[in-house]
C-alpha cells in the first residue's frame with residue numbers, strides 16, 4: 432500500500448456487529464499496545480505543561496476505548512496533588528462496558544456513551560488518542576474547532592503516516608501476539624493517519640493558531656495547544 436495519501440478503508444473494530452466480549456479483548460489489547468509503544472507518555476507530558484501552577488483539572492478524553500489513558504491520568508493527578516474531574520466520552524457503548532470492567536472503583540472517572548460534540552464546554556483540557564484518524568477531513572476540522580472553542584488547552588495524540596511505523600508495527604504486533612483485529616487495524620490506522628504538513632493545513636482550515644505539531648517516538652504524531 433502506498434502511504435502517499437490517507438487510506439479510507441474501514442477498521443474492523445468499528446463494525447456494528449462486533450460482540451461486546453470480542454470488543455473488550457480488542458480494546459484491552461489496544462491498551463497493551465499503548466503501553467508497549469509508550470503512547471501515553473506524550474499526553475502525560477502535555478498535561479504536566481498544561482497544569483503548571485494549577486491544582487484543579489476538568490478533563491475530557493474523547494474516544495476513551497478501554498479507558499487506559501484516563502486511568503493513567505487519574506493516577507498522575509493523585510501523584511501531583513491535582514483535584515481532577517475526569518470524563519470520557521465514546522460513541523461506541525461497548526467501550527463504556529469494557530472501560531468500566533477494567534477500571535478500579537476508587538478511580539474518579541465518569542464514562543459516557545455518546546458524541547464529544549454533545550459534551551458541552553468549560554473543559555480545562557480535552558485529550559484524545561488514536562481517534563483523529565477515525566474521522567473524515569470535515570469531522571476533524573469540526574473537532575479542532577470544538578476543542579479550540581471549548582477547552583483551555585487540548586492535545587491530539589495520533590499516529591504518524593510514515594514507513595517506519597507502517598513496517599515496524601506489524602513486526603511488533605506479531606511478536607506480541609495481539610488480537611488479529613488489533614494487528615489488522617493497527618496497520619490500517621497508520622495508513623489512515625497524518626503527516627505534519629497535513630495537520631498544519633487542517634489547523635489553518637479550522638482557524639487554529641499557536642498549535643504545535645510534533646513526533647513522539649516511536650509511532651505517534653501529536654498536536655498540542657497550550658493556553
Ligand SMILES: C[S@@+](CC[C@H](N)C(=O)[O-])C[C@H]1O[C@@H](n2cnc3c(N)ncnc32)[C@H](O)[C@@H]1O
Pocket residue numbers: 461462465493494495496497498500520521522523526545546547548559560561562565
Ligand atoms: C481506536 S479507538 C481509541 C481508543 C483509545 N483512545 C486508545 O488510545 O486506545 C477510537 C475510539 O474513538 C471513538 N470515537 C470516534 N469518533 C468519536 C466521536 N465523535 N465522539 C466520541 N468518540 C468517538 C470510537 O468509538 C473508538 O472507540
